[in-house]
Amino acid sequence: MGQRRPWEVDDGLWERIEPLLPKVERRFRHPGRKRLDDRKALCGIMFVLYTAIPWEFLPQELGYGSGMTCWRRLRDWTEAGxxxxxxxxxxxxxxxxxxxxxxxxxxxxxxxxxxxxxxxxxxxxxxxxxxxxxxxxxxxxxxxxxxxxxxxxxxxxxxxxxxxxxxxxxxxxxxxxxxxxxxxxxxxxxxxxxxxxxxxxxxxxxxxxxxxxxxxxxxxxxxxxxxxxxxxxxxxxxxxxxxxxxxxxxxxxxxxxxxxxxxxxxxxxxxxx
The missing domain is CATH 3.30.420.10 (Ribonuclease H-like superfamily/Ribonuclease H)
Structure with a gap:
């Protein structure tokens, strides 16, 4: 296995963060596009923290979602403390x-x-x-x-x-x-x-x-x-x-x-x- 990249959230840290995140229930009627996994969104946030890359340039091939999605998740989690x-x-x-x-x-x-x-x-x-x-x-x-x-x-x-x-x-x-x-x-x-x-x-x-x-x-x-x-x-x-x-x-x-x-x-x- 290759070395873990520093912005990737390891299991121990994720076990501590996940219970702190606000729960968002998916709508049954008109559910729309499936919500990006929280752990992947967090990796996107960490990637920006480590690299200072502009949100709009967050590489899609990393699988962390769009920069705007990660920014919104950062905003929402910040408001939730x-x-x-x-x-x-x-x-x-x-x-x-x-x-x-x-x-x-x-x-x-x-x-x-x-x-x-x-x-x-x-x-x-x-x-x-x-x-x-x-x-x-x-x-x-x-x-x-x-x-x-x-x-x-x-x-x-x-x-x-x-x-x-x-x-x-x-x-x-x-x-x-x-x-x-x-x-x-x-x-x-x-x-x-x-x-x-x-x-x-x-x-x-x-x-x-x-x-x-x-x-x-x-x-x-x-x-x-x-x-x-x-x-x-x-x-x-x-x-x-x-x-x-x-x-x-x-x-x-x-x-x-x-x-x-x-x-x-x-x-x-x-x-x-």
Whole structure:
């Protein structure tokens, strides 16, 4: 057998996704054309995520249906909250396996160009004021994305600090209360505001944020590098390197799906070990 292509959904991931998908009953009267199999549609969505190919150019010979069919399925599943629930499910499995490090977390933002504009875009201060967006991510101590948000490219990183913390879901998987707060939070100088340090402490987290004006070598980088690694993994998906979607919810769907796939890879690596 040939090697599985990365955008093909393996059995383990499909077993987790299928129960989350909304059920669509086929009409008995005037049923029309048979509905494309959900797993094939998901493979089409994954193909676009991995390759960034325009929807209308999705190769028909792959058997994933038309690009418009896959786009509609992505839209419908996004509205049903499938991707967030998948991410939370995989986080719970990682937590149950002892693969989440809650002793520390790291946060950062990354610019992406938005070629078609749309909501949550703005002039990027690091890209000669070209229209762009920002991905904001908070990870656990090993680089697993706990939450991600999308803003305009002109939004300051620190404005998303508390929204990211609040976006961490209540992660189940072990006996007792669900876990949703790391013990310590590492961030670079962009987050150096005493107001936000107080807010982070009020949330029950110890902030460890580099201060502006001080020489490099604070020692915080040995803990913050994991979030840079998470961005490298997310932007390995070509659809996340550049924002092609005008609709912000569709781009956020790809972002959350990317986070879930990173979790799935870690979970599979742990089970193999």
């Amino acid at each position: 499938v991707w967030q629930r998948l991410h939370e499910l995989l986080l719970a499995e990682l937590h149950a396996a002892g693969q989440l490090d809650w002793s520390r977390a790291a946060v950062d933002g990354s610019h992406v160009r938005a070629l078609k504009g749309g909501p949550k875009t703005g002039p990027s201060p690091v890209d000669r004021a070209r229209v762009g967006s920002k991905h904001h991510v908070i990870t656990d101590g090993t680089g697993i994305p706990l939450a991600a948000t999308l803003t305009g490219g002109n939004r300051h990183d620190v404005t998303q600090l508390m929204p990211l913390i609040h976006a961490i879901p209540a992660v189940r998987g072990r006996r007792g209360r669900p876990r949703r707060r790391p013990q310590r939070l590492y961030a670079d100088r962009a987050y150096d505001h005493d107001k936000y340090r107080k807010l982070v402490r009020a949330a029950g987290i110890t902030p460890l944020i580099a201060r502006r004006g001080q020489e490099h070598g604070s020692g915080l980088g040995v803990h913050r590098w994991v979030v840079e690694g998470a961005f490298a993994l997310l932007h390995w998906f070509r659809r996340l390197r550049i924002r092609w979607e005008i609709r912000d919810d569709i781009h956020e769907a790809f972002l959350t799906l990317g986070c879930a796939i990173i979790c799935w890879r870690r979970l599979k690596a742990h089970s193999i070990c």
